[in-house]
């Protein structure tokens with residue numbers, strides 16, 4: 001069983017962001033592996049452990065994305081590859097998906113491709129479905145658990161808005177993983193040592209046999225949202241009942257009920 | 258037919274309210290609106306689509322469309338769009354619609370704008386606003402190809418008004434992929450108990466780690482483990498919160514700390530790694546107001562916070578704040594609302 005898992009390096013979610021000359025700046029906040037992708041790596045590792053498989057971690061990004069890959073290696077991934085090419089700096093989700101699909105083809109013999117639910121920077125959540133479509137494979141998103149897996153089929157449970165859906169699919173397939181799957185493991189000491197020494201090969205567009213895919217989505221402007229002007233009012237009183245009565249009246253007066 | 262299309266997302270024949278918001282938003286763009294409805298036994302949805310402003314309906318009904326499957330639905334949408342060349346297809350931002358839009362974008366070599374909070378037409382193209390980095394920044398985005406595929410954030414476009422006198426023509430369309438050519442099969446489905454539709458709720462009452470501090474209750478004797486006792490107490494606390502939510506006809510939310518501690522299911526989590534919500538009223542009980550929580554609820558119209566700690570960051574965002582114990586305030590508040598809203 002060969003499993004490819006995609007990981008992204010993103011600014012820590014507590015980072016204070018600002019916009020300078022149209023680009024996002026997160027000061028000295030650390031870059032971290034996208035939190036959703038840790039669930040994807042965990043799922044890939046569990047499946048590999050159970051089905052005698054290997055896990056190839058892949059990231060698209062600048063040099064610093066190697067850190068996300070090292071995190072995946074430290075968790076237990078067998079190999080890591082960074083796709084990096086200046087021509088991809090403004091790639092939209094569809095352009096990235098074409099690159100992801102080419103990387104999966106280049107790895108060869110992949111049975112499962114696994115993504116996290118979404119990246120916490122761009123917040124689009126399109127990668128799994130788009131990559132699946134480029135590959136011509138089925139997409140199984142929001143996967144909460146795997147019921148069965150063999151050489152040609154997978155049966156799994158999806159956590160959809162309305163409940164749980166059990167789906168069977170042919171392989172190869174593309175999955176996106178949600179939090180319900182399992183808590184991601186911490187990198188072990190040995191894992192961290194191994195990861196720090198690991199070679200991370202670089203693939204350019206040329207290595208993937210691609211010319212720069214054209215991006216159809218354009219970002220014309222990034223801005224800070226208008227500051228929220230809240231006039232705060234603390235509600236006090238002699239007893240809980242008095243406070244509650246005042247608060248209920250104030251809320252009703254806001255006209256939102 | 259050109260114009261704007263709207264994908265009506267539904268689950269087993271019940272449309273997501275955001276589908277109708279999308280029809281109204283499409284209507285506001287000025288072109289004729291065609292609603293797309295796929296499924297089996299879903300023709301009743303066509304009438305609602307007309308009431309909310311659709312001028313025409315393309316109805317894909319087939320046994321192969323009975324259960325939602327990404328490949329079946331996306332293939333049909335792509336086929337129709339290739340034939341009829343709409344300018345844009347609007348979707349509500351649901352997991353299904355996002356998936357379909359993603360696949361159609363690849364099929365038609367166009368782009369998707371996801372989870373947008375504003376949209377307008379500029380010349381030939383569409384410009385939209387997409388909150389990024391969990392709403393900390395806003396990105397202006399355009400699609401340089403047709404059709405523009407756009408998913409609209411629920412409750413960002415106002416409540417649509419239905420007009421029961423409106424009607425239109427329904428055109429039936431055949432499925433694009435035969436059952437035998439589909440790779441996936443839905444074998445089972447289970448509703449999750451106490452399922453919440455946070456995205457559509459006008460009122461959300463959320464509890465955080467503070468709910469653990471339930472003063473009085475003694476857990477049943479068979480629970481001996483300390484952690485289990487804590488969970489049991491917090492769960493009683495969440496049912497108290499549920500009563501307040503019910504009095505306000507709202508849904509129950511939670512912080513990640515409450516979810517991670519096992520007090521309430523993940524489906525209730527609000528925040529960056531939970532649901533992004535935008536209700537008219539958000540009541541935060543025993544929630545400190547961490548940046549990742551705020552990311553999920555900061556666009557709520559009126560925020561109310563109850564917290565023991567006068568320095569809790571949540572108070573900075575709150576229209577009304579109470580420094581106090583949620584276990585004293587919540588029952589009193591439920592009572593006060595019941596009296597006033599005569600329920």
Ligand SMILES: Cc1cc2nc3c(=O)[nH]c(=O)nc-3n(C[C@H](O)[C@H](O)[C@H](O)COP(=O)(O)OP(=O)(O)OC[C@H]3O[C@@H](n4cnc5c(N)ncnc54)[C@H](O)[C@@H]3O)c2cc1C
Pocket residue numbers: 013035464465466467468470511512513514515526527528529530531532542543544545546547548549550553563564565566569581582583584
């Ligand atoms: C990558 C990442 C993603 C995250 N995503 C999310 C997310 O989606 N959603 C989310 O919520 N968090 C998220 N978090 C976690 C977030 O950082 C906070 O840890 C979390 O929101 C804290 O939850 P809390 O406010 O309930 O708990 P705490 O911060 O522990 O606050 C509890 C509050 O309850 C008050 N309190 C205690 N007892 C009472 C009482 N009896 N009455 C009244 N008040 C009382 C306390 O004063 C305190 O302010 C994320 C974190 C990371 C790193």
